[in-house]
Amino acid sequence: MSTSDENAHLEKVAETTGKIPLVALAGAPNSGKTTLFNRLTGLRQKVANYPGVTVEKHIGELRSNGQVVADLVDLPGIHGFSARTLDEKITKDVLEGHVEGIRKPDAIVMVTDSTRLESQLMLVEQILELNLPTLLVLNMSDELQERGGSVNAEALAERLGIRVVWTNGRTGEGTEKIMAYISEIKSGNSTSATVSGRLKRSTHPKKLPVLERFSERKKAVKEVVSEAKFVPPEPSATSGYLDSLVLHRIWGPIIFFTVVLFVFQSIFTWAAPLMDGIELLIETSGVWLSRVLPDTWLKSLLVNGIWAGVGSVVVFLPQILILFLFIGILEDSGYMARAAVIADRLMYRIGLQGKAFLPLLSGYACAVPAILSARTIEDDRDRLATIFVTPFMTCSARLPVYVLLIAAFIPNEPFLGTFLNQRAGVLILLYALGIVAAIMTAFILKRTLLKAEPSAFIMELPPYRLPSLQTLGLRLLDRSRIFLLRVGKIIFSVTIILWILTQFPRTEFGPPDIEESALGQIGHIIEPAIEPLGFDWRIGIGLITSLAAREVIVGTLGTIYGIETADEESLDLQSALQESLSFPAAIGLLVFFAFALQCMATVATVRRETGGWKWASFQFFYMLALGYFGALVAFNIF
């Protein structure tokens, strides 16, 4: 089994030493693979990226009696190895040992949804061709039985020449069998587990054109399942009943809108008190730090730079967590697929597709994880268009800016009777503005730069399942980690850079006045450009600092106007703004923030996801131009 090629790969060390075996979990999407991975590894897992690509690498440790038994890697769910999508290509490369930073797995655990065995086994032939010790897992055993299906696992094992075990991902039953199998795998050249899996075929696979290849494979799989006496289960009655409601001509869209509204409402009702709590914490600790530390530049760096920077990132966690919790529930329960179907027709008309629904919805929390979730869109152009317009969704960071300006300039008076007041009305309009901009941009993009033949759309609707709390929790941890590390890092570093710009050139008394500092000078330099919008150099500085993250402008304006501990609710800051901004200019500023991409973290993410600076910079300047002209128009018509 050993080839010189394999030996070279054995030299590559994964996260730990070469003595611990690496086992890969592979399988189709919706097979319960990740739930099993989470059961096996628990919190002992981490997420990184495969080098040079945007696919996430999930690695975890399997422990038994406190000892590390094996490293596990949860590969992306795939339907085949065609390398048409990045997920498929990476999975194949990892299994063949061609990926840097992760050595060739010593064994494969292939997880299948036993209720759909015939279609899920399409992958098994290609897995067996890899000639690695393989374990076939028949997951969802309870569902198979409940719905009247069955299969002879022993016959299946014999026919394929590999071990087969039953599991129930929901209860965890059978996980110990997987652990037992993995314990037998030794790192390196071990062949103690059966390896000679074989799927008999009459013709040789690689030479055939696409369709023939699949047809041959299908024939072979059909033989296997019939020998294993597979009885397909009856369709799930519960899922059918739920779908008749969820996809009903009238009830479907109603349920859809209710769900979306509910998810939004959760941001405003539940996140708000939590955010207030965090802000209070940051503020009081900042004040304490300020008192305790001696008055040096270090103190300024710590309190005004670092601590404020950390605070501005952490304060968003409640919103992000709550939103992603609900999205996670929708995804795992199976509803998200139905939502994508309902949304598809509308999305299609504006140039996107149903699967864009998830990134766009997630964008209301934060564009960074939202853009990452666009990976599920297989069509390149659709995906690019979705990534391009996602930042128009009114993210959490825009809210402090909106709240500040609305409180300062919009009277707290009723609008449509007592039902809606003017302030809420303006807020809703701003949200709508973002949506309109997104729709128009997507429409134009798909007709010009990203023009393509209409793409074929197919969406698998998995049976409805109760989400596993563990999977939900772990995914939440994952999303927060992405946010804190990626977004946080960038906000943080840009905040420090900006702080540095406020510290120079130094006067004999220490740091310069804000107007004399490097930052202030930059504000003066751009003033002519923003004067037509009714902005002065102070707002100019705010626009620059908010490049780090939109909400930073609030703190910056506080500093500029000499207001301590300014936030969007500070009355002092509001009055200071009323003096330096006219009403039309304030509206213009709101419009600017609705459109402009004031978020380096988003730019960085887009750059990663699109593999270069071309689209990221195009997006940045396009949104900046839109913001500028939007503000110009607003300034002139109000």
Added chain:
Amino acid sequence: MEPGETAIKDTSNDLRLGQVQLHQEVELISIDLPDDQAEPFFERGFLPGCRICPVRSSPSGDPIVNIDGSQMAIRRETANCLCVRTLSDL
């Protein structure tokens, strides 16, 4: 047909999946799409000879079909690229 003879396919009169009534099981003949768009279908089991049965329509009229025990939602336009025949034709 004699063994060895191949039929010349005229797909213009074939039944398309989008035209099939609910709960009527049909068999796939061919997919009228370029390879890279057809592959996701092949991967999910849409191969000549497989049985497909529309089970419902989405609110916008896109068919949702049962195939190999899985449920798939397909855009109307895409469904019209799938040539099928009703089982009674066999």
